[in-house]
Amino acid sequence: MQKEKSGEWPLIDAFGICRQTILPLYRRPTFDSAQVTQLLFGECYQTTAMTPDRQWFKILHEDTGLQGWIAGRALKEIPQTDYYKYLNTDFQIVTSPIAAIEYLGTNLYLLPGSRLHFSDLELFNWQDNIGFTGAVRSHALRADRKELIDIAINYVNAPFQAGGRSIVGLDGRQGFELIFGIAGYSWKSGEIPGRKIEPELILPGDLFIFRELERKQVNYALYLGADEVFWMDNRIKVTDLSEWEAFLRSSRDKQVELETRMIIS
Template identity: 85%
Template sequence: MQKEKSSVWPLIDAYGICRQTILPLYRRPTFDSAMVTQLLFGECYQTIAMTSDQQWFKILHEDTGIQGWITTQALKEIPEADYYNYLNTDFQVVTSPIAAIEYQGTNLYLLPGSRLHFSELELFNWQDHIGFTGSVRSHAVKADREQLIEIAIKYVNAPYQAGGRSIFGLDEHQGFELIFNIAGYSLTSGKIPGRKIDPELVLPGDLFIFRELERKQVKYALYLGAEEVFWMDNRIKVSDLSEWEDFLRSNKDKQVELETRSILS
């Protein structure tokens, strides 16, 4: 039933999967609205509402908990059983900067974080059968610290883009969540990741988290070892830890908080 005085109709028990390289989600059902996030090939979602003219669908990205609008043309529905099977069983996650798959008779290019729902336990070489080129890893196998850093480094020089989740444009918070998700660790949008540790115990792969309490802003830096950090300053960069600290000192928020957190241990 349509909500009273609303052009939006609620939906339940409807599910979909991203079947394009990047699927933008908008804050409102219009192309001139802000982009809130992007889905990558193979990521699943729930449809929770649609406009009365059925031209836009509001969806929920299960992994991040972020909601946004997509067009009817971008909607690819799947059965409920497939949706939960994809979420609860192992899959291959793309790790190469650019990969390709034969899809519907043509090549579709895939970006890091894209998902292929084939397990290593398959009885055939799925990479040959589906015409895949690129590198992948099993999501069920958690990356070690060295592997996590290898995944992160591929995003160096990615420019800042609000809501972006690709090497061509990256949202700082969603980007860090994506990197850890590729490595097999689940980070939910808006939640503090990992456990707090003593800064003197920091190891490569741990996170520095800087909070400006008045403006409620958060900055991340991934410790790479040898006093180097991976962080966002209009683009993803690697610099000495001292440069990041100088950047933080330039902020005008009087109430700040810095902590170190470990995701991997």
């Protein structure tokens, strides 16, 4: 049954997987709508609604908890059993700035965060069998501080893009969620893992979180050590901590909050 006055037809028990390099999710079922987020190859989703003409489908991205619309021709359905298997078993996650896989008879380029649903326990060398080139890590293994920083550095100079989750366009918040996700740490949108610490206890791999409470704006900086931080200012860059602090002082918001957070224990 159609939702009253919504132009949506609800769906239940419908599941899909991203089978392209980047899959944009739009706020409304039109290409000129704002981008909510992006899915990367191998990420799964639930289909929750469609337009009456079946040209657009509303989906829920399980990992971020965000919803948006995709064009019908991008929908790749999978059985419910596969969906939960992919979410609850180990997989390989791409870490190199660019990788490639043979898919449907041609090379498909993959970006960091893309998923290959193979475990380190496979009885064959999956990399040779599927024609994959690039670097991956087992998502079940949480990265240490050095590996997390190595993952983050791949995104230096990535330009700001609202809803972006790739090296060619990165959202200021979702980018940090993605980096920690690649490192094996679950971070749903708005639910920061880890615990607060005193600023003087900060170590490489910990986060500074600056909140502008009136504008409801959040800025992150990953501490790299030696008074250097990794942060977004129209593009991802690495600077001295003093430059980031100067950026914070430029805020016109009268209500601000600074938090230091440890995610890797």
